[in-house]
Amino acid sequence: xxxxxxxxxxxxxxxxxxxxxxxxxxxxxxxxxxxxxxxxxxxxxxxxxxxxxxxxxxxxxxxxxxxxxxxxxxxxxxxxxxxxxxxxxxxxxxxxxxxxxxxxxxxxxxxxxxxxxxxxxxx
Amino acid sequence: xxxxxxxxxxxxxxxxxxxxxxxxxxxxxxxxxxxxxxxxxxxxxxxxxxxxxxxxxx
Numbered sequence: 001x002x003x004x005x006x007x008x009x010x011x012x013x014x015x016x017x018x019x020x021x022x023x024x025x026x027x028x029x030x031x032x033x034x035x036x037x038x039x040x041x042x043x044x045x046x047x048x049x050x051x052x053x054x055x056x057x058x059x060x061x062x063x064x065x066x067x068x069x070x071x072x073x074x075x076x077x078x079x080x081x082x083x084x085x086x087x088x089x090x091x092x093x094x095x096x097x098x099x100x101x102x103x104x105x106x107x108x109x110x111x112x113x114x115x116x117x118x119x120x121x122x123x
Numbered sequence: 124x125x126x127x128x129x130x131x132x133x134x135x136x137x138x139x140x141x142x143x144x145x146x147x148x149x150x151x152x153x154x155x156x157x158x159x160x161x162x163x164x165x166x167x168x169x170x171x172x173x174x175x176x177x178x179x180x181x
Binding site: 006007009010011013014015017018019021022027028038041042045046047048049050052053054057058061062065068069072077078079081082085086089090093094097101104 | 149
């Protein structure tokens with residue numbers, strides 16, 4: 001139902017914004033040694049969040065259909081009527097990332113010794 | 124960060140990089156989710172701001 005072609009645009013925008021700021025401020029040298037892992041983390045987690053957002057929007061609009069239709073019947077535009085549903089969907093989509101920030105600084109080893117990774121998983 | 128510490132980097136440097144990565148991820152994931160949310164709600168509405176009939180399941 002929801003257009004899956006939105007994901008590349010959204011992930012590209014997010015990657016441009018964050019990596020662009022990092023490179024412009026000189027925080028990270030523009031070498032492949034830094035850009036490949038950082039870009040991989042950004043793209044991986046952004047794709048995850050984009051899929052979760054779309055799934056949450058679809059499920060919440062179907063579940064809260066009467067609320068959206070009541071707002072539409074009272075004269076709201078489409079965007080105004082959907083915006084509370086969008087807010088809950090966004091909050092739900094950010095749960096995995098915010099959960100991973102709780103373990104920042106704590107080494108979080110899930111696999112064998114050689115596969116230990118920080119909570120921001122590199123892919 | 125664990126890899127850097129195991130490889131013998133300075134812990135303060137590793138923590139700095141971890142904090143940079145953390146904020147970078149928070150920003151990028153938020154931007155991606157917002158962009159997708161704002162672009163995707165239109166597919167549930169017709170051109171006349173009516174809610175489409177959504178099929179159950181899927």
